[in-house]
Amino acid sequence: MDEIDQTIVNLLRTDGRTSYAELARRVGLTAPSVQDRVSKLEKNGVITGYQAVVDPETVGLGITALIGIIPDNSADHLEICDKLRAIPQIESCYFLAGVECYQLKVRVPKMADLEKLIHQVSAIPGVAQTRTTITLSTKWEDRPQPVPPTELDYGVD
Amino acid sequence: MDEIDQTIVNLLRTDGRTSYAELARRVGLTAPSVQDRVSKLEKNGVITGYQAVVDPETVGLGITALIGIIPDNSADHLEICDKLRAIPQIESCYFLAGVECYQLKVRVPKMADLEKLIHQVSAIPGVAQTRTTITLSTKWEDRPQPVPPTELDYGVD
DNA sequence: TGGTCTGGTCGATCTCGTCCACCCGTCGAG
DNA sequence: CTCGACGGGTGGACGAGATCGACCAGACCA
Numbered sequence: 255m256d257e258i259d260q261t262i263v264n265l266l267r268t269d270g271r272t273s274y275a276e277l278a279r280r281v282g283l284t285a286p287s288v289q290d291r292v293s294k295l296e297k298n299g300v301i302t303g304y305q306a307v308v309d310p311e312t313v314g315l316g317i318t319a320l321i322g323i324i325p326d327n328s329a330d331h332l333e334i335c336d337k338l339r340a341i342p343q344i345e346s347c348y349f350l351a352g353v354e355c356y357q358l359k360v361r362v363p364k365m366a367d368l369e370k371l372i373h374q375v376s377a378i379p380g381v382a383q384t385r386t387t388i389t390l391s392t393k394w395e396d397r398p399q400p401v402p403p404t405e406l407d408y409g410v411d
Numbered sequence: 412m413d414e415i416d417q418t419i420v421n422l423l424r425t426d427g428r429t430s431y432a433e434l435a436r437r438v439g440l441t442a443p444s445v446q447d448r449v450s451k452l453e454k455n456g457v458i459t460g461y462q463a464v465v466d467p468e469t470v471g472l473g474i475t476a477l478i479g480i481i482p483d484n485s486a487d488h489l490e491i492c493d494k495l496r497a498i499p500q501i502e503s504c505y506f507l508a509g510v511e512c513y514q515l516k517v518r519v520p521k522m523a524d525l526e527k528l529i530h531q532v533s534a535i536p537g538v539a540q541t542r543t544t545i546t547l548s549t550k551w552e553d554r555p556q557p558v559p560p561t562e563l564d565y566g567v568d
Numbered sequence: 569t570g571g572t573c574t575g576g577t578c579g580a581t582c583t584c585g586t587c588c589a590c591c592c593g594t595c596g597a598g
Numbered sequence: 599c600t601c602g603a604c605g606g607g608t609g610g611a612c613g614a615g616a617t618c619g620a621c622c623a624g625a626c627c628a
Contacts, residue, residue, distance in 0.1 A: 255470075263470060266463035270427045275584055285585070287607055303464040305555060306423035312412075312457045313420060313558040320505070320514065335550055342557065347550040348477070357477065357544075363559050387514075393492055393504040396553060398462060400499065401470040402520050432615055442616070444576055 267398035315361040322354035329380030424555035427461040472518040479511035486537030
């Protein structure tokens, strides 16, 4: 994970379809060696995938909401997590330090779908309470910040 | 935005580097026509970009936090938004219906950076109060849900 | 009926991806 | 000191993919 790898990662984060040839030109190497570096980055779990970024509204996912979950004392977190994972509308799931120990980001087409979704989440054993906040607008999302200058080795060679 | 476009979008959301030739095989068209569809999807703002998904921990962004912002009455939201946008560590920014009218998702290398960041956000004119929650773990993030069957035309032809 | 428009195919050409042989410093062992 | 292994890079060859222009078929409308 040297400086060249960082450049490659930054380039691929801002345009995931950049060709190896183009990357090679940018970092001053040849295509095969860039390809080699990229596949090592993938193998080492630095790059975990590539996705097209889609405007949710244009594909009929006009409603975004954040749902906080307060568990009860007997909550089995493995089970909760599994049940949550099975719900496709939950795009992100964070485990938090706080009373609301999960926060979900969900997207649905219509309010009725959100209502159904909340019932579905509330029905999971171990979920004591949920608190939902509608997002009025997404100012921005998943903006790739440049990888910070590495002073330490982060354990991935 | 017919059924074929939806398939293309779904495929590109789960693997943003899928070649046009491969997409063509999957949807039963030729590469040029798929390419044509994709460029139309990009032009119409359905696909807004492509990004490599990176494991934050492996690139030195080990700390994730959610920051809620409570504005004061005189808050100029355009200014707040601009000031927030200028802070690269803020990866996502949602405008919410609630007392905390913004929620930020931030990533930093160390706790000290988070502290600095909170001070930075608190110092923005119009920000009355912030509330920060550390995420203990990211269960998953930005999982692409299949685009819902379109019953209506969502205004993007 | 004929013109136009949209969305497709086909084929040619150029670029890119990918594999392989080879090269060149580094480092540890004999 | 020399040898051999190794990691990481280069260059070339070849097949696959991207891209462009020409052409075609069905829908729609005057």
